Amino acid sequence: MAGALIRMATDPRSQAAAGPRAAPVLKATGHRPVLQGARCSGCSVTVYPADDACPRCGGPADPVALQGTGTLWTWTVQRYEPKSPPYEPPPGGFEPFALGYVELADDVRVAAVLDVDDLDDVRIGMALSVTAGPGVPRARPTTLSEEGS
Numbered sequence: 001m002a003g004a005l006i007r008m009a010t011d012p013r014s015q016a017a018a019g020p021r022a023a024p025v026l027k028a029t030g031h032r033p034v035l036q037g038a039r040c041s042g043c044s045v046t047v048y049p050a051d052d053a054c055p056r057c058g059g060p061a062d063p064v065a066l067q068g069t070g071t072l073w074t075w076t077v078q079r080y081e082p083k084s085p086p087y088e089p090p091p092g093g094f095e096p097f098a099l100g101y102v103e104l105a106d107d108v109r110v111a112a113v114l115d116v117d118d119l120d121d122v123r124i125g126m127a128l129s130v131t132a133g134p135g136v137p138r139a140r141p142t143t144l145s146e147e148g149s
């Protein structure tokens, strides 16, 4: 059940609007975060996390490295403790946290826990860096020093 939450295919309407796209760059540049996704060779839908089959047309999908930077598309606050398992409360116990969709440059939205110091700082459109790990990906605000180096 939890797996379904973090899976979101590219909105087909945005694909149509974007038109033909350049070939994806598979190599990560510098220390920018990269997420392992997949892109359908048939209909060009991009998904995260990676999957062998396209969720839209069922065709084969190839691994693609997604830039782990994007902007906050929408978000909400999780105010009650999720069911455990799969949720594992932190050592200090459950505290409300922000959960959102980060829209990456690759035209795919990734669900992630937002690591922010203050929930009042969260804004739609804010720049975020997404990192994958065990469980749901985490996103934290992109700092100027990261962008500059």
Ligand SMILES: [Zn+2]
Residues within 6 Å of the ligand: 040, 041, 042, 043, 044, 045, 054, 055, 056, 057, 058, 059
């Ligand atoms: Zn497809």
